[in-house]
Amino acid sequence: MAHYKVPQKDILFALHDVLEVDKLAELPGFEEATSEIIDGVVDEAAKFVEGVIEPLRESADAVGARWQDGDVILPDGMKEAYKQFVDAGWASLSTHTDFGGQGLPFVLSKVVEEMLCGANVSFALYPGLTSSCFEAIEAVGSDEIKQLYLPKLATGEWCGTMCLTEPQAGSDLAAIKTKATPNDDGSYSLEGMKIFITGGEHQMADNIVHLVLARTPDAPAGIKGLSTFVVPKYMVNDDGSLGERNQLRCVSIEHKMGIHASCTCTMGFDGAKGWMVGEPNHGIQNMFIMMNLARIMVGFQGLGQCELATQNAIAYAGERKQGKSFAGTEAIIDHPDVRRMLLTMRAYTEAGRVMALDTSMHVDIANRHPDAAEREAAQDHVELMTPLVKAFLTDAGFELGSLAVQTYGGHGFIREHGIEQIIRDSKILALYEGTNGIQAMDLVRRKLQLHGGRLPGRYFARVRADLDAGGPEWLVDPLREALEQLETTTKTFQEGFRDDPTDAAYGCCDYLRAFSLVTLGHAWLRSLRAADKHRDSAFAEAKYVTAQHFATRLLPHAVTLCRTASAPATPIMGKSAALLNAAA
Structure with a gap:
């Protein structure tokens, strides 16, 4: 059985020794991000991930999410683990203090992201998409919308999704057909279908907030005619309490190659009530706020899978005895070709960690540095590195999963060892959030x-x-x-x-x-x-x-x-x- 242990030593080396993350404490609002706080967060996150999240990786994969009469039933332990995740404050680590978050640097939340994705990438997708939904609403939502939705999204009490894709509109969002018809009270009625919606329906949170791309009746054709709407699973009353269920439903879930415990839903909007977020016909710009940070998130998903593959391949190669090496030893770790594979895995994983964390630190600098020129330079770096972090690390997750199977030989092809799951879980990472x-x-x-x-x-x-x-x-x-x-x-x-x-x-x-x-x-x-x-x-x-x-x-x-x-x-x-x- 494959196991994951948080690589604390290398994470702290990358943060402190290579990137000098302590300097973030000099930025306005990050005064509490001291070396001691950062080390404490990494240590406590490691304990939580190894004790609560990692044990669910293989069992949740074996059972998977199930659809039943419009409801999605998740594997045993997922709901309980998510509640512990929220109660411990991990969901609110870097969300803004104005909405109940802890306001720590973005890079620290990505450290936890890597841990979650190494331990159980299916679980990590639920809070990951919620953070992205929060970021988009925070950036363009009205004060009323923010106050109504962000406090619960910030803490993870409510989950969020991103509803873009339709059967005829994958990468080509200009082909979106979902309609949003204005109502007299300022809301809109949404009609249409969205596919590949991660976390579109489940029972882990009290409410699910969908961020939906749709067209108003007078919108121009093509991508310039899209607007963004917040559409809750349950209506939210003025006092923040939940009301009646909205007119949306999970029509089915996908039966997938991997990430079995993450429900991938087809969502039907049947006159669902929603509210426009941001300016009309600015939907694609609004979604890219969420999507760009989500692409960094997906890069960390790939990094987590790289670490999982590397750890297990090295451990197995050190124990597996087969033939004799040129040095006369029996463990396959001393065979040159095996050593080549293992060093390739470690070389990509460790340098990839520095690349991803460095990019995340620049997100913090771009958001908080008092010097406009420094903010500009940091944002340039983030813009340039985002496609590299997303594409290279997700390709590497799949490639290193394959190398891990190769290291195990025939045993890697057998499900009981848990190594083939890395390949199955990793492939999607190179496909979603933009191939x-x-x-x-x-x-x-x-x-x-x-x-x-x-x-x-x-x-x-x-x-x-x-x-x-x-x-x-x-x-x-x-x-x-x-x-x-x-x-x-x-x-x-x-x-x-x-x-x-x-x-x-x-x-x-x-x-x-x-x-x-x-x-x-x-x-x-x-x-x-x-x-x-x-x-x-x-x-x-x-x-x-x-x-x-x-x-x-x-x-x-x-x-x-x-x-x-x-x-x-x-x-x-x-x-x-x-x-x-x-x-x-």
């Missing part, structure tokens, strides 16, 4: 072009400055080469995309992975400097060994990926798609 192909397109189509190319230019300058400060040649030299190639490819994409986007669109996924490898290389450079000062010599040596594997075996792929990304694709795309079936 990873869409993340790559967002990177090359939007993020490279913003403000005259300012975003990548700022980041490349930061990496060059760190390279100029020195480090081991075996890391500095290949990182510098990869950075130079990435800069060249970036200029090619920036100059060529506006004239003919086909080449960049065809190569964008290779480009995103190359960019991610350079970012991980930068994370390793920073980590080694921190490791040099670490009091645990064995811990520091482990960092050096893992970084050397990354620098010699993984980082060089960035150069090749840049070359393939910039190769002309028009000759291929210019051919008829019918040729794909020519050999059938």
Whole structure:
């Protein structure tokens, strides 16, 4: 059976030694985010996650969510665990104090997010979507709407969802058909169907608040005609108490490859009463407030799965005896190919953690720093890194799950060991909140072009400055080469995309992975400097060994990926798609 243990030592190393998270306490509103508070939160969260959430991972997966006459029945233990989660204050960790939250930094909530997702990613989806719903309403809701919904969402007493997708409208939100007809009292009646709604119906919370994209009768066609509506499962009275049930229902739930304990619902809105959030026809802008932070959240889901896969593969390889290594030992961890897989897993996981936490810290800086120039620079970093955090870490979750199965051999293919669940749970992460192909397109189509190319230019300058400060040649030299190639490819994409986007669109996924490898290389450079000062010599040596594997075996792929990304694709795309079936 697979087990998850919170990697406290590495989390604290990334936070304190590499990223100097203590500096956030200098920002207005974060005065309480001291080193002692941060360490205490990490320690208590680890105890809670390991004791309450992790034991449900395999049992909840085996049973799964069930639909019965419009109700969703979750596996035993889920409701009780969620109540403990809320009562202990974990749901309110970083929500605003104005609405009953604790107001701690966003990055600290992401640390807990990683723990939850390593222990039980199905469980993590319920509070995760609630936080995203809170953030969107907080950003654009009226004072009346905020006061009515946010206090309960902030604490997790009520859950939230994001209702975008329809049967005919997946990534193309312009095709949404759900209608919102105005009522005399200022509310709207919503008619339509939404699919793939995570947590759309369950009994864990007293109420579920749906944030719904829909069209008013006079809205323009396409994506510019969408508005956002808050639609509660139960009507909320002026005093905050719950009234009658709204006219919406769960029509069915999906039978999925993985995340079985997370209910994925088809929701029917049959004249459901809702209230507009934000300005009319600004729905897509409102949803992107929630979606952008949700994409960082999904990256942490991938990171949690990376850690789960890595831990179990290393533990199994150390115990499993099969044949003899060249050194004469029997444990498979000493076989070169197994060692290669394990170091690859650790290299991606540890550097990925630094990348994701660094991005989250910049969210806090962008929100709280008193200097406008610092806020701008931090927001640039968040914008640029969000597609990397989402796409690379979710791809890595699936890839490392596969490597874990490979490490286990045939035993990894057997359900009782709990390793194949990582593959099943991880694949969805690369699909929702915008597929990873869409993340790559967002990177090359939007993020490279913003403000005259300012975003990548700022980041490349930061990496060059760190390279100029020195480090081991075996890391500095290949990182510098990869950075130079990435800069060249970036200029090619920036100059060529506006004239003919086909080449960049065809190569964008290779480009995103190359960019991610350079970012991980930068994370390793920073980590080694921190490791040099670490009091645990064995811990520091482990960092050096893992970084050397990354620098010699993984980082060089960035150069090749840049070359393939910039190769002309028009000759291929210019051919008829019918040729794909020519050999059938």
